[in-house]
Amino acid sequence: MRVIIITSWGHKFCIEVSLKEPVVEIKRKIEQILGAPVASQILVVSGWELLDGLDMEDYPIITEGTNIHLTIKWMGPPLNSYHSSKIQITIKFSARQLHVEVERSETVRSLKEKLQIMDGTPIKRMSLFFSGIELHEDFRNLSEYGIREFSEIIVFLKGMSRVRDELPVRRLSVVVQTSSSLLNAAMIPLEMKDSSTVNDLRQLLLSSKTLPIDEYLFIHKQRIMRDNCSLRWHGVDDGDLLYVFKGAVCRSGY
Structure with missing residues (x-):
């Protein structure tokens, strides 16, 4: 149940x-x-x-x-990873600035998505910097970069030639670990492109009948993985362990 x-x-x-x-x-x-x-x-x-x-x-x-x-x-x-209070930060573009309210636990990617909605700038063109350090890992929480109340984040816009210069696709060897109540805690080795999404991973396991038809939740380094985001976006590396449980994120709770 x-x-x-x-x-x-x-x-x-x-x-x-x-x-x-x-x-x-x-x-x-x-x-x-x-x-x-x-x-x-x-x-x-x-x-x-x-x-x-x-x-x-x-x-x-x-x-x-x-x-x-x-x-x-x-x-x-107290651990920052469980602290979800909102903070105000300032986003500085070359000729303007925005004041944005975010959660401390919010990811860099989530912030970029907000800025795209508010400003219209494509995510692929954004490079975010805080205290001289680029926020280059989209899956990291803002708090992991030391961002707190009234922090200032600078946005540099990449030229279109840099946007087209995408990172090469890599093949990853990963292991999917099931829970004890699912396939007796089986460990399933897989090879996938780092550009594959979590939904691609799910469909591969379902289509090969490795997992029975159901809804599943995937976890990487204690973070719930997003269906439409790639393994690269989640920071999955060669040899990493991914956990799978029966269940689904209840969107109404966010």
């Missing part, structure tokens, strides 16, 4: 669980998706905390579509 995990900072995502599945296994899935250690997670349904030593069938209240609320109890200093 599919349940909905609702985080204390307002995000939602769906995961597939079975009645015999222990609570601690659900927490391990969440750890793969969010990076939150199992020991720091508190799962609650209708005011009842789910205990690690019990299975899903021990909680008859949990059925298809049940909302499970997730709270993170910090084991140390």
